Amino acid sequence: MDTLLAPFGFEFMRQAFVISVLVAVPCALLSCFLVLKGWSLMGDAVSHAVLPGIVLAYLAGLPLALGAFAAGMGCALLTGFLQANSRVKQDTVMGVVFSGMFGLGLVLFVKVQTDLHLDHILFGDMLGVDWRDVAEAGAIAAVVSALLLLRWRDLLLHSFDPAQARAVGLPVRTLHYGLLCILSLTIVGALKAVGIILAIAMLISPGAIAFLLTRRFSAMLAVAVAVAVLASLLGVYLSFLLDSAPAPTIVLLMTVTFVSVFVAQTARAARRERLHDGLA
Numbered sequence: 001m002d003t004l005l006a007p008f009g010f011e012f013m014r015q016a017f018v019i020s021v022l023v024a025v026p027c028a029l030l031s032c033f034l035v036l037k038g039w040s041l042m043g044d045a046v047s048h049a050v051l052p053g054i055v056l057a058y059l060a061g062l063p064l065a066l067g068a069f070a071a072g073m074g075c076a077l078l079t080g081f082l083q084a085n086s087r088v089k090q091d092t093v094m095g096v097v098f099s100g101m102f103g104l105g106l107v108l109f110v111k112v113q114t115d116l117h118l119d120h121i122l123f124g125d126m127l128g129v130d131w132r133d134v135a136e137a138g139a140i141a142a143v144v145s146a147l148l149l150l151r152w153r154d155l156l157l158h159s160f161d162p163a164q165a166r167a168v169g170l171p172v173r174t175l176h177y178g179l180l181c182i183l184s185l186t187i188v189g190a191l192k193a194v195g196i197i198l199a200i201a202m203l204i205s206p207g208a209i210a211f212l213l214t215r216r217f218s219a220m221l222a223v224a225v226a227v228a229v230l231a232s233l234l235g236v237y238l239s240f241l242l243d244s245a246p247a248p249t250i251v252l253l254m255t256v257t258f259v260s261v262f263v264a265q266t267a268r269a270a271r272r273e274r275l276h277d278g279l280a
Contacts, residue, residue, distance in 0.1 A: 007240040015134055016126045016246055020232035022137040023193045023202065026144035026186050028228035031207030032220050033148070033179065037159040041091055042076070043203040045098035046180075047187050047196045049075030051105025054121060054191075058114055065136065065188045072184030075101055080180075124195035124247040126236070133192045140189030144182055155179060156217055194247040202228070205254035212261045227257060 007013045034043055050068035057067025075097055082093045109118060120128065148155070158165045158175045166172045183203075190199045210223035235250030242249070 003241075007237055012127050012129075013236070013240060015129050015131065016236050017233060019126060019129050019134050019137050019193050020236050020246065020250065021229055022134065022141045023190045024206075024228035024232040025225055026141045026148070027190060027199075027202040028206035028224040029145055029148045029221060030182060030186050031203050031205070031228075032210060032217070032224050033155055033159050033207075034183075034203060035207035035211055036156070036217075037179075039183075040200075040204050041094050042079070042180075043183060043187075044200045045079065045094040046072040046075055046183055047199040047203070048098045049101040049105075050184075050187060050191070050196055051121065052101055052108055053105075054116075055105055055108040055112060055114070058116060059112060065191070068188045068191060069184050071101065072187055073181065076177075076180040076184065120195065121191070122195045122197045123245065124191070124193050124198060126193045126246040129192050137189050137192065140185055144186050144189070147178075147182055151175075151178075152217075152221070194250070198247045198251050201251040201254060205251070205258055206231075209254070209258050209261055212258075212265050227254070231257065 034040060050071045053067035053069070053071025053074075054064050055067075056071075057064050060067075079090070079094050079097050082088065082097070083090050086093070109116075109121075117125070154165070154170050154175060157168075158170065158172060158179075162172055162176075165175070186203070187196070187199050190202055194202055206224035206228040207220070209227050210220040214220045214223050231253040232250050235253050236246045238244070238253075239246040239249040
């Protein structure tokens with residue numbers, strides 16, 4: 001019993017549990033919109049593109065979160081501009097932009113003497129956070145969650161059918177760039193906990209799992225949050241017992257959950273088809 005309760009006896013583990021939940025909730029809510037809108041690669045692009053912003057903010061003595069947010073928005077805006085003014089498709093543009101900015105960030109990081117650890121930026125440092133980091137993640141989680149929950153119907157229509165959203169009078173351009181701002185802000189909130197590489201898993205897996213399990217969007221939001229929170233808490237707990245890193249453990253649990261749900265849904269669909277053929 002002492003071994004099972006051991007993780008809760010350390011301050012850094014309690015902080016890890018709290019920040020994992022604060023990161024999981026906004027990522028899960030946003031993941032539902034990204035999955036429906038087909039913006040998985042956009043999340044990947046923005047998460048990689050924040051690296052040069054982090055390094056430049058460090059050099060300028062500014063908060064790293066500010067630099068990360070500016071770089072993420074710059075990537076999103078540049079992607080939109082290139083897509084609108086060229087014949088190149090969106091996924092190609094995003095691949096060029098995010099890989100270029102990620103390469104720039106790596107070059108800057110190597111050339112500049114900093115006390116930042118590249119591994120912590122790339123993969124997070126959930127066990128190294130303090131209560132100030134937890135408070136920052138909590139503030140971002142509150143803002144992102146409130147915006148998504150207040151405007152989820154408008155964002156849902158925009159995700160499914162932008163033309164219909166425009167026809168009914170919704171501010172489509174504002175919703176488009178607002179969602180990009182929320183995406184960048186969510187990634188900034190996840191930086192300390194899961195890093196820029198693993199953030200994409202937190203932004204896609206909960207929504208993908210919920211999409212397989214539900215048919216109503218309101219239920220999809222609830223299921224995504226539940227899956228993300230449970231995977232985060234269990235991942236942090238198991239990482240202590242297994243002596244592994246928390247963020248990769250959380251991502252691995254989400255991947256296993258997705259595969260399990262997919263296999264179960266596929267088997268159920270096959271049984272229904274066989275039953276239907278038998279009745280026919």
